Amino acid sequence: MLKVWIDQDLCTGDGLCEEIAPDVFFGMDDGLFYVKESAENFGTEKLFDGVANPGGAEGMARFPEGLLEAVIDAAEECPGECIFIETE
Numbered sequence: 001m002l003k004v005w006i007d008q009d010l011c012t013g014d015g016l017c018e019e020i021a022p023d024v025f026f027g028m029d030d031g032l033f034y035v036k037e038s039a040e041n042f043g044t045e046k047l048f049d050g051v052a053n054p055g056g057a058e059g060m061a062r063f064p065e066g067l068l069e070a071v072i073d074a075a076e077e078c079p080g081e082c083i084f085i086e087t088e
């Protein structure tokens, strides 16, 4: 299972991650970026108590194998170095 999360404390809000992998990363009203288990990937958007994502490791989202390259690209390009990929 592939999972990814963002440490919002380090996010610069530039949006590069969403440009590279919009099915995984998205911006919220606070100007920071978050991860999602999007409907495109898993049939339904994963919600956390009605909020799209609480952020940090608590908001970790699964993503499909087909997006691994894009997620790695995003993590490498991320100026905040705050995208963390986990495999288990």
Ligand code: SF4
Residues within 6 Å of the ligand: 006, 010, 011, 012, 013, 014, 015, 016, 017, 018, 025, 032, 033, 074, 077, 078, 079, 080, 081, 082, 083
């Ligand atoms: S690329 Fe990194 S720093 Fe930029 S918005 Fe995404 S998570 Fe934040």
